[in-house]
Amino acid sequence: MKNNFKNNIIFRSLLITLTFCVLLASYFLLKKEQIILQVNGKVTTVNSYGKTVKELLSENNICYDEDDIVYPSLHSKLEDYMNIKITYVQQISVSEHSRISYKTEVKKDKSLPKGVTKVAQEGKEGRKTIVYEEIYHDGKLVSRVVNKEMIREEPVNKVVIKGTGTSYVASSVNLSQTLSTEKSSSNVKGNKMVVSATAYSGDSVTATGTRPRWGTIAVDPRIIPYGTKVYIPKFNMTFVAEDCGGGIKGNRIDIFMNSSSACYNWGVRSIDIYIVG
Structure with missing residues (x-):
């Protein structure tokens, strides 16, 4: 036991x-x-x-x-x-808005004198939204790629009309042209006036709503009404009164020319004109 x-x-x-x-x-x-x-x-x-x-x-x-x-x-x-x-991974979507630049289109027009340009349509920027996918590791960005792109508003291109027609340069009038125009003016029927003539240029709209061109003059409508045809022997050409100006008073006219250099060369001259219609 x-x-x-x-x-x-x-x-x-x-x-x-x-x-x-x-x-x-x-x-x-x-x-x-x-x-x-x-x-x-x-x-x-x-x-x-x-x-x-x-x-x-x-x-x-x-x-x-x-x-x-x-x-x-x-x-x-x-x-x-x-x-x-x-490693903690976080994926988020981020949207960014941006603008789309517009392009400028240049179109040629033979009806406009060479050297003259005008804006037929103003450009407008478009808008778009870009969505990015971002990936973070422990709070730090490690990847950013485009997921999609959305056009909110299409851009509108700017359209510029460029003249390619015949241009006139005031300083090119020579003695033989002056003699021939003075000779032809003796056959012109109409009221003769002696005026002080200056010149202007640029892309604008006249007082009558037209685009100024070679052949347009600015007048004092109290003296020469709008639409009046005015023959200028200096150029052997008939002009149309379509514009006015703050400094165009009384017996004074302003001749539209195709460039500022032509206006400068012309200066201020006293010339004969004929009211023909």
Whole structure:
């Protein structure tokens, strides 16, 4: 009886010792130590009894989703001194509004004297919206690409009319032309006037709503009514009174010419004119 009791005590002691050894071995075998964990830019060192990266993250209450980057992968086996990094990924859409520049179209017109240009249509900028897809890793921008582009308003091109017809330069009138025009003026029937004549140029609209051209003169409508045809022997040509000006008073006219240099060369002259219609 005493031997049985003694044997039981020895057996239990051995069993307890064996169990302790198994648990101690399990502790050292299963426990993974000094695992470096990088989350959102912060580095910590942890220990774990888990078998995989996924179990370690669950032990430490670390949240993530399917878009985030976990390295090594969630199913990787844990090892001592392992380095695990989680990169949080965020994707957002950003819209930017911008303008679309218009182009300038130049069209030639033989009905306008050479050197004369006018704007037939003003240009207008368009508007567009560009949608970018931006990707951030731990709050830092790593990618920015165009997802789509939407035209909100199409641009309107500017249209410029460029004259290619015959141009007149006042300074080119020579002596032979003057003699021939003076000779032909003797046969002109109409009221003769002696006026002070200046010259002007540019792209504008006359007082009667027309575009000034070679053949247009500005007058004092109280003296020479709009629409009156005026023959000028100096050029051997009939002009039309279509414009006026603040400084055009009394016996004074302003002759439209094709360039500012021609106006400068003309200056101010006293000339004969004939009211012919």
